[in-house]
Amino acid sequence: MxxxxxxxxxxxxxxxxxxxxxxxxxxxxxxxxxxQIADTYLGLYNNNGAVDGYIALKENLQQITNYTNNNHNVLNRLNTMILSMDNVLAMAQGMQKDLTTRLSTAGDSIQLTNLIRNTYLPTIENSLNINLEGKYLFSGTATNIEPVVHLSTTSNVLNGTATSNYYQGNDTILNAQVTDTININYGVTADNQVFQDLIACANNLITADKKNDTKALSESMDTINKIVTDLTSLRSNMANNTVTINSANTSFQNQKLTITQIISEANDxxxxxxxxxxxxxxxxxxxxxxxxxxxxxxxxxxxxxx
The missing domain is CATH 1.20.58 (Methane Monooxygenase Hydroxylase; Chain G, domain 1)
Known part of the structure; x- marks a missing residue:
């Protein structure tokens, strides 16, 4: 039995x-x-007990993706603004060159007023009214509002002082959280003092040119020289922000590769x-x-x- x-x-x-x-x-x-070791978190846990770490890595990977996507959008805006800044700087340098000619013995050969009204001011206005995907970039956070109006027809010089009467945006500078620890203000608004000074200088040159006021024209040379320097510095600051963001994205890319490899090794x-x-x-x-x-x-x- x-x-x-x-x-x-x-x-x-x-x-x-x-x-x-x-x-x-x-x-x-x-x-x-x-x-793959398993097709579910439970299966992965049963295999090696690593589900918590696995989920944490996946969340970290998603955070990196979110940062890089946002940084990419910020870079697009910054690079577009820098191109506009290049145009504005070119107009300032053009006025600088033409003013030099106007003050020389060949001064009678140049139509300074016409150049400013028909070329320089319209180009400055168009450059500051640039938009990306329907959002104006020089309006601060009021991205649905065209920032600059009537540069060619209305002077921004009131009582001898440059003003921002041409500006319709707000004073808030765009901000971006680039990483957990890096937060930057980027870009610039069209009422920045250097733009006010440039537009005022253009209007003062028109007035002085019409009056053939050599003294006023000569005084404007110092002003336009300073404006070119200030515009160059402002552009450099914007370019430095792109370097910061690109460096962050490079770091994120390296982290992403490492985390992806760890996840692959955990689940492969x-x-x-x-x-x-x-x-x-x-x-x-x-x-x-x-x-x-x-x-x-x-x-x-x-x-x-x-």
């Missing part, structure tokens, strides 16, 4: 071995075919190990099936004989 119970127990053990081996083999076959199948486990479970299955087959051949007589 004891032998009969033992034989039945062996039979049940064989069934259990087959089921366990089949389940384990299925897991190894899934890993080998998919290249160790093929040699998986193959060995699959082979072992196959052998167990074959042996169990063989034993089960032998036991299934036994009849009641065999059990009684035992």
């Amino acid at each position: 004891v032998d009969q119970i033992s034989t039945y127990a062996n039979y049940q053990n064989s069934i259990n071995n087959i089921l366990a081996a089949q389940s384990s083999l299925a897991v190894q076959q899934q890993q080998i075919s998919s290249g 199948t160790d093929f040699p190990t998986a193959m060995i486990k699959a082979s072992s479970n196959t052998n167990i299955l074959m042996a169990s099936f063989k034993l089960l087959n032998m036991m299934s051949q036994l009849t009641l007589v065999n059990y009684i004989d035992l």
